[in-house]
Amino acid sequence: MNGADVLCDVLLANGVTVCFANPGTSEMHFVAALDRKPQMRCVLGLFEGVVTGAADGYARMTDRPAATLLHTGPGLANIHNARRALSPMINIVGDHASYHLALDAPLTSDIESLAAPMSNWVRRIESPADVAPAAEAAFRASLSPPGIATLILPADAAWGEAPMVSARKVELAQPTVDMGAVRKAAEAIRGTPGRVGIIVRGRAARTDALEIAGQISAAQDVRLFSEVLVARMERGRGRVAPTRIPYPIDAATALLSDIDVLILVGAKEPVAFFAYPGKPGRLVRDGCEVLSLAAHGEDLKAALEALRNELGIRSTQQLPVATGFSDEPVPRGKLTDDAIALSVARKLPANAIVCDEAVTSARRYFALSAFAAPHDYMMTTGGSIGEGIPLATGAAIACPDRKVINLEADGSGMYTVQGLWTQARENLDVVTIVFSNRTYAILHGEMKNVGVGAIGENARRMLDLDQPALDWVSLAKGMGVEAARADTCERFDALLDSALSRPGPFLIEAVI
Amino acid sequence: MNGADVLCDVLLANGVTVCFANPGTSEMHFVAALDRKPQMRCVLGLFEGVVTGAADGYARMTDRPAATLLHTGPGLANIHNARRALSPMINIVGDHASYHLALDAPLTSDIESLAAPMSNWVRRIESPADVAPAAEAAFRASLSPPGIATLILPADAAWGEAPMVSARKVELAQPTVDMGAVRKAAEAIRGTPGRVGIIVRGRAARTDALEIAGQISAAQDVRLFSEVLVARMERGRGRVAPTRIPYPIDAATALLSDIDVLILVGAKEPVAFFAYPGKPGRLVRDGCEVLSLAAHGEDLKAALEALRNELGIRSTQQLPVATGFSDEPVPRGKLTDDAIALSVARKLPANAIVCDEAVTSARRYFALSAFAAPHDYMMTTGGSIGEGIPLATGAAIACPDRKVINLEADGSGMYTVQGLWTQARENLDVVTIVFSNRTYAILHGEMKNVGVGAIGENARRMLDLDQPALDWVSLAKGMGVEAARADTCERFDALLDSALSRPGPFLIEAVI
CATH class of the missing domain: 3.40.50.1220 (TPP-binding domain)
Structure with missing residues (x-):
């Protein structure tokens, strides 16, 4: 049994049964080990930002870490939001064999330095014998308290013969009250x-x-x-x-x-x-x-x-009853961001999961959500846009029986648009609603906040997403996700009804 | 005049006239300053990997740095290939106002630590008065010797009143011979x-x-x-x-x-x-x-x-004359990667630029290129795939009068597929040839290299890109780039002829 096998065994013994992966050439022994463990679900993302964002969504919905498999250093920088969400996560980052590092081969990077600002815990595995203790420590670090644990797996630790271990469940300290x-x-x-x-x-x-x-x-x-x-x-x-x-x-x-x-x-x-x-x-x-x-x-x-x-309050203390939005008229005609928020809140199936990366466009949704059917609500926590599609992907992997609605800004969505392919491959029950306003609207707002008045050509070309407009229906189709466009409230409502009534991924391009 | 203006002036005085940008909320003063400088060409990328890869392509073709504008830390990790290419580049990374950092607001990250492994030089601007000397130092660092210079621009250094400077051209030391x-x-x-x-x-x-x-x-x-x-x-x-x-x-x-x-x-x-x-x-x-x-x-x-x-060799010393591939029969029927390489080498227009991120698929191209029309040839230097589309984008910005051919693997291309939109917006003369083999072929090779025999379901699902197949024609169309598909040599040749004879971006999905 080699180190890569030990790593898989320790993860599985502790209930880490999903690995979001974007493997590269230096992780082949770990891929081979995963291949010997049909109990591990391997979910491919086409870019590391998809992988780490999906692990964040999985962790937020299960309170448990997923494993991620990342190729050397550059994939790590997209974990910022997950760290800010306090999500548990175990990143396995392949690296060169330890004795190969000194040669500074092309893929060599300083993984520890890249990982540290994005992780709560980083450890480089020293040898095949170090795999089991390091993996147990990573699992513990991911959950007590919850956070990002990054484990660097040199190729020689993966391929080298490891002492036989029977992987065991790690005991975690119980959280306390002060x-x-x-x-x-x-x-x-x-x-x-x-x-x-x-x-x-x-x-x-x-x-x-x-x-x-x-x-x-x-x-x-x-x-x-x-x-x-x-x-x-x-x-x-x-x-x-x-x-x-x-x-x-x-x-x-x-x-x-x-x-x-x-x-x-x-x-x-x-x-x-x-x-x-x-x-x-x-x-x-x-x-x-x-x-x-x-x-x-x-x-x-x-x-x-x-x-x-x-405070001497009884456990039977009554709660005030909130009133809802049932009186609001159903919007008609030209589609607006507020109309979308109202429609989603009205039509939301019970027990859905809403991922909100619509930035400025879904500003009404949070208030309305208090009166929608009971659901889970999640946002991009670190302000580093481009996590919505992966977050929804991970949530859907975590909760296969629940509908996931992703409220996605067009600018943000383009950072990790590759995640739609993973939704198609895994046939995930995700409805993506793209708020297609063809601009980084929040940046226009921030320009005003810092006192900039009229906007010229250079700024406009950096803040707007027109010329050409993105065609989200084609983009989704290119990745195997069914999609349609709406620019009226009526059409949007019909598409949302249809998307909610069928399984599998669907994307609505909401032109606002 | 504020610090952000000074920064633009110093860049412009030194011939840095292109800024590849993915601005965020913390860079608004710099965006406003760029907006006051019509001499600066601002090129928007929809993800930081597009921005830094384009700056790499620009630098490789001009031997000069472009500026990049990145939003706080996470965008930095994609510079690995440019660092390995020894490309000059000046990254401007916005950050919070200096006094705001201690509050650890959501977007706060340790930018220095993220930047260091990807840069040859990092400096945080201390104050508005520090902008001019820091920008001059960054310019010098980017070129002597060529490398990655990262300048962290806190918001208060950007918005604060700076001493009037007249930006001057920095004198660089002449390279020497030992x-x-x-x-x-x-x-x-x-x-x-x-x-x-x-x-x-x-x-x-x-x-x-x-x-x-x-x-x-x-x-x-x-x-x-x-x-x-x-x-x-x-x-x-x-x-x-x-x-x-x-x-x-x-x-x-x-x-x-x-x-x-x-x-x-x-x-x-x-x-x-x-x-x-x-x-x-x-x-x-x-x-x-x-x-x-x-x-x-x-x-x-x-x-x-x-x-x-x-060695006493005369400058008139004759060179051996290489012989070419003119005798090879023109391939017919089912399209193959070698047929594409031969066709590209044959049809290449003089003075073209070839960006090769086809990984395993273009293995024949380099040898053939010795006999093609004179051209420039560039690869992904750090092994961190996902740079081909941005590299071609930056090369086209650098050399508007030259045709750029991007040989792109499907797996690699999906990392930064967003770059096609920038090619459409800027109407760049780039022909992207996607080698659509629907697998990470190099990983299958590396699995064999490390001695793994038959491949099971978990590995297959991480190494293959089928289920669903990517539809590159739809993807390109979604970003405003014309595209067509070929699965025979005849169709490929016809599409390549047509793409080479017209200006603007075009994508050929070559199904092999």
Whole structure:
């Protein structure tokens, strides 16, 4: 048994059964080992950004790492969003045989340096005997607390004879609750009535934890927030719906202006996405106290439970009932981004998964989603666009019985358009809705934000996607995904009905 | 005048007049500054790999840096091939305002660490006053010796008021010749008749330098080689044609087995692309002496001239005349990769540029190219596939009056397929020939090289690109590039004739 086999065995023993892969010439022994393990599902992406984005989507929906197989260094830089989503992931990056590195052959790159800024943990496997301990450590690193573990697999560690091991399940430490932090939060809530906010993230944004947070909010007049960029949140009718902190800085600071104590539950203190001349970087007002109830990696739900108990709130505490959008008239005629958001929210099948990388175009969707059928909602968390198509791909691999809707901006979608092919090959149940506004709309907004007035030819040619317009129906067809175009509300609704009623991937080019 | 304006002015004063761009939200001040400079040509790519690959193609054809505009860190990892091609390039990477970094906002990444393995030089601009000296240093670093210079532009350095400067042309040191190395090489050639090889690279692979190398070769029975992966070489009828060291390791070591002295001219000592169990890493035989006549950054042509003079060879020394392929019958019927190579070599217009990322499929082309019309030939130098389409794009921007032919593998092409849109928008004279074999053929070869026999389902699903087959005609059409498909030699020849006779981009899907 060689090192590559040991690596597969350790992954499988720990329930890592999906490998998103873009193999290259230096990973052949690992490919051969995967080939001997029919229990491992290998999903090919045509570019590394597709692979790592899909592993992110898989991890967000399962709370478990997928493995990725990347070819040497250059594929690593696209993990930025997954790292910001706190997704567990195990990247296996092939490298030259250790003794070959000194020759500086053409493919040689400094993988550790490339991996470090994108990973929470990096380790180079030293020898065939080091494969099992390194793989176990990578698995542990991916989950405690969840994050990106990158394992560099030199070819000689893969091909060399390894000691026989029987791969075993790694014991993970149970997440804990810091009762001191719970008491401090309770004290602040009691002492500052009406001026406390709670921000939830990660596991605190799931239905059960949200319900507890909602009870605290209802009983103690505490405001409930989510971060600007949501890694995953359970949304929809009957669920507690936190207010998302808005992206525009003035709206964000206004929302938080009367908060004296902000309590973080798995979240970080909210900050401005960018610095703007003369505007603040922190979003809370000066003097606002920021407390952590529980950090990423701690037991967020148990911490909320403990806080509820500490505040003497009963587990039967009633929640306010939110009202929905049923009264809004059905839009007609020329298709708009808001009409799409409303239509998706109305027609969403129960238990769907919505991936939102529509950037400016789906701005209405999040608010509407509180009243749609219950579903999971995910965004591009690091602001590095080009993750929507892969994210939807990974989510569909993770949850084969659920419909995935990908709200995709045209500019963002083109970064990893190759992911549509993987959806076709795996026959994934993904409906991609491309908001075809033929521009990087957010950049026009940021030009205004930094005080630039009229736009000239050079800027226009960098911010707009016309000349020629992208034909998404042809692009999808080229990768084996059925597709159609809509420029009216009626046509869009008909296409969405049809796409939702059939299995397999479909793409709607929504010209807005 | 703000820092962003100063940066543009310094670039323009030094003849950097093309900016390949994929701007993001943190680069708006620089976009606004570019917008005030109509002399700067801004070329949009839809993904950073397109941008950096195009800058590589531009640099290889002009020997000058283009600027690239990249959005924070993740776009940097695709520069691997350009670094290996020793191409000059100035990357401008936007970053947060310096005081905003400590807040760790979502887009924050460790740009220096990401940039370092892909760059020969990295500098973070400290302030608006630092822009001019930093930009001058970046320009110098990109050209002396040629390489990748990465300049990190914080938003506050871009928007802040900078001291008035009148941007000036930077004086670059003239490349030199090491006469000691020349004498040593001459001595070796005289002392080891018939067993000396010269490897040329970079400027030594241009017509004038090749002619001198050819004279030395003819007069002194010296063998002339090029590296496995050719950054750029002037090829074709009437030009001296070095033998390329083959990729397969056994063929490479056999070729060099009777060389006792190897003289490097801008090249590195050749090594195996990969380590294989039980095979050597160095390609020269044990005991072979390796000398450097001139290193990258020195005056390679002048060094060859000095060597010729030192050896007493006259500048009128005759060159052997190579014979061509005119006798080969024109292939008929089912299209093959070798038939495509022959057809391209036959029909190539004079002064064309050939970008070769067909990996295994164009294996015959390089040998044939010695007898085609005179042209420039370029490959993917770092083995990180996915550079062919951008490379052709950049070459076409650099040389608007020359036809560019991109020999593209289907697997490689899908990494940066977005580059076709840039070719359409800029109406570039690029004919893309996709070798559609629907597999990563090189990986099948490497599986055999590492001793793996029969291939199972998991490996097949990672190595093959069928199910579904990519429809390149639709893909091209989706990005505004005209395209057609050929599966016979006759149809391919007709399409190539037609593509070569018209301006603007065209794609031929060659099903082989």
